[in-house]
Amino acid sequence: MSKSTAFYALVSITALSLVGLICFVAFETPTAQMAAGGLAQKIFYIHVPSAYAMYLCGAVCFAGSVAHLSGESDSRNSVAQSGAECAVVFGLLMLTTGPLWAKKAWGVYWTWDPRLTTTLLSVLVYASIVVFRSFVGDGAAERRAAAAIGVLGTVNLPIIHYAVRLWGGNHPTVITNTGGGLKDPAMTQALFIGFFYFTLLAILLLWLRTRAVSLATQASLLEERAIAEELLED
Amino acid sequence: MSDPTEAKTLSPADRSAEFVPVEGGNDDTSAGALLVTAYLVAWAVLFAFVVSTWRKQQSTLEKLSRLDRAISEGVPDKD
Numbered sequence: 471m472s473k474s475t476a477f478y479a480l481v482s483i484t485a486l487s488l489v490g491l492i493c494f495v496a497f498e499t500p501t502a503q504m505a506a507g508g509l510a511q512k513i514f515y516i517h518v519p520s521a522y523a524m525y526l527c528g529a530v531c532f533a534g535s536v537a538h539l540s541g542e543s544d545s546r547n548s549v550a551q552s553g554a555e556c557a558v559v560f561g562l563l564m565l566t567t568g569p570l571w572a573k574k575a576w577g578v579y580w581t582w583d584p585r586l587t588t589t590l591l592s593v594l595v596y597a598s599i600v601v602f603r604s605f606v607g608d609g610a611a612e613r614r615a616a617a618a619i620g621v622l623g624t625v626n627l628p629i630i631h632y633a634v635r636l637w638g639g640n641h642p643t644v645i646t647n648t649g650g651g652l653k654d655p656a657m658t659q660a661l662f663i664g665f666f667y668f669t670l671l672a673i674l675l676l677w678l679r680t681r682a683v684s685l686a687t688q689a690s691l692l693e694e695r696a697i698a699e700e701l702l703e704d
Numbered sequence: 705m706s707d708p709t710e711a712k713t714l715s716p717a718d719r720s721a722e723f724v725p726v727e728g729g730n731d732d733t734s735a736g737a738l739l740v741t742a743y744l745v746a747w748a749v750l751f752a753f754v755v756s757t758w759r760k761q762q763s764t765l766e767k768l769s770r771l772d773r774a775i776s777e778g779v780p781d782k783d
Binding site: 678 | 736764767778
């Protein structure tokens with residue numbers, strides 16, 4: 471199978487699973503109890519998977535960063551950078567959908583709960599990588615610095631996961647043997663469709679961004695060559 | 705005076721299964737409006753990201769082909 475066929479197959483399956491998720495959440499999942507936000511609890515089926523997708527992209531950023539620090543290469547740098555960019559996007563999804571649900575379930579959009587605070591910190595770390603790369607250029611030292619932040623940023627991910635178990639706060643632990651409040655099988659099924667959709671979406675976005683970063687690197691190399699051959703003004 | 709947004713203290717076991725309102729908050733916002741807003745914002749963010757990636761990629765591809773042409777033909781790139 472060619473890369474292009476695989477890419478369009480991935481786009482098609484992702485689009486179908488999105489339609490499946492929306493239909494399932496709209497027509498199959500029951501409305502939760504008022505304490506969980508009633509109808510607003512259905513935000514859960516994109517909120518939790520987007521958190522999971524952020525972890526996934528954070529792990530990709532970590533792997534790319536460690537690989538780049540152990541042996542520098544353009545492809546490893548592209549993977550690290552795209553991981554950070556996609557982690558910011560999924561982090562933003564989580565940080566916008568969560569407060570909208572919290573308004574109904576808790577009565578406020580935001581509270582400085584340990585999990586919310588550590589999540590915000592993590593998104594800011596990944597955003598700092600994106601901003602850093604945009605402003606300081608693409609030299610070897612800048613790439614290494616961004617990779618180092620990528621490694622350090624990932625250290626916070628397990629802290630987010632365990633924050634709710636270790637410290638006080640409002641955020642439920644969500645996925646445990648006893649927690650999450652998923653009393654109806656349709657709720658669990660919708661959550662797993664959400665996980666499936668967001669896994670495909672994360673792979674798709676990582677693919678797109680890695681290719682975009684690789685092309686930009688090729689363009690800057692050609693640009694340097696053109697300048698050296700005096701075909702382009704510095 | 706206590707902070708109105710202060711969370712109630714719960715044991716980890718309680719927190720795993722409950723949604724407890726923050727003291728001083730209110731839930732008079734429509735759940736349907738919040739739900740629709742959340743889904744719309746989520747897809748809008750994703751759509752904007754994909755479109756911006758696609759546009760950047762197109763402009764990079766154009767730049768690459770211009771530079772390729774300039775290098776292979778040895779003609780300075782005017783753009």
